[in-house]
Amino acid sequence: MIESIILWLLAILTAPFFSALILKVKAFFGGKKGPPLLINYYTLIKLFKKGSVYSRSTSFIFKMGPMVSLCSAVTALMFLPIAGHAPIFSFKGDVIFILYILGLGRFFTIAAAMDTASPFEGMGAAREAFFPIICEASMFMILILFYMLTQELSFAAYFSESNPSELWKTAGSPLIFIAIVFFIILLTENSRVPVDDPATHLELTMIHEVMVLDHSGPDLALIELGSYLKLFFYSTFVARLIFPFNMGNMFLDICTFFGALIVVYTATGIMESVMGRLRMDKVPKFVLTSFALSFFAVVITLEFVK
Numbered sequence: 001m002i003e004s005i006i007l008w009l010l011a012i013l014t015a016p017f018f019s020a021l022i023l024k025v026k027a028f029f030g031g032k033k034g035p036p037l038l039i040n041y042y043t044l045i046k047l048f049k050k051g052s053v054y055s056r057s058t059s060f061i062f063k064m065g066p067m068v069s070l071c072s073a074v075t076a077l078m079f080l081p082i083a084g085h086a087p088i089f090s091f092k093g094d095v096i097f098i099l100y101i102l103g104l105g106r107f108f109t110i111a112a113a114m115d116t117a118s119p120f121e122g123m124g125a126a127r128e129a130f131f132p133i134i135c136e137a138s139m140f141m142i143l144i145l146f147y148m149l150t151q152e153l154s155f156a157a158y159f160s161e162s163n164p165s166e167l168w169k170t171a172g173s174p175l176i177f178i179a180i181v182f183f184i185i186l187l188t189e190n191s192r193v194p195v196d197d198p199a200t201h202l203e204l205t206m207i208h209e210v211m212v213l214d215h216s217g218p219d220l221a222l223i224e225l226g227s228y229l230k231l232f233f234y235s236t237f238v239a240r241l242i243f244p245f246n247m248g249n250m251f252l253d254i255c256t257f258f259g260a261l262i263v264v265y266t267a268t269g270i271m272e273s274v275m276g277r278l279r280m281d282k283v284p285k286f287v288l289t290s291f292a293l294s295f296f297a298v299v300i301t302l303e304f305v306k
Helices: 002-029 039-049 060-078 094-114 119-150 155-159 163-171 174-189 217-242 250-274 280-304
Strands: none
Touching: 002 039, 002 060, 002 217, 002 250, 039 217, 060 094, 060 217, 094 119, 094 155, 094 217, 119 155, 119 163, 119 174, 119 280, 155 163, 155 217, 163 174, 174 217, 174 250, 174 280, 217 250
């Protein structure tokens, strides 16, 4: 339990650092030096020192949005096997619980955006509500596959200890599709390129960023920290699938896990550097690719794992 709590705290503390790797990779491809790797910590400290400004058209829902969004991400990490070690909490069916917890955080983020009575934020909220629906369908297809292989509905049964290696031995090549699906879900759920561009400031093309335009100070810091943790949450899935081995030593497990995370974050930065944001009507087709790949993985597994 102590190891699980330490890893959970380590995940919260290092999530802003890993997110800054994406900025470094994008700067490298742009021929620039880029910001320091601690830039996100500086930003969070600066925002917490400032005061928040609230519009007269907002209510208590606007203030609840950032807090619930952060709490949902922190809670999700409590059920996540980090570096292959058991999570703080785990029970049969916790996968469904965590998906609904993350959905609760998204709901309050959308509600806070709608509470501003801004047409631009309402537009971003509508997009935020639409695209993750497809991701949820892909996630449930992945759960069907994992349940077929393990007869379990728990993150600990999928990603702790040597369980990812057992998944590869049982399912084989279909897990390549699942790794790609998780990466597409990562890009979509965290509003990264090609679904959205977190660096843009054009309201007509934004999804997530347009929903937080009216947040400031500590509220914006909570939203930013929640987004770092959410990106860490989804990156862990991809990292455990591309490096499913357990070294048997906590220090080595952490080192190899963080090395796999660096690969995932670097791939995200490369993705944002070599291609632009898709046209809005093309985004659903891109996200639907994840559902198609997860569906094919399930069909292939049904054929060969009997």
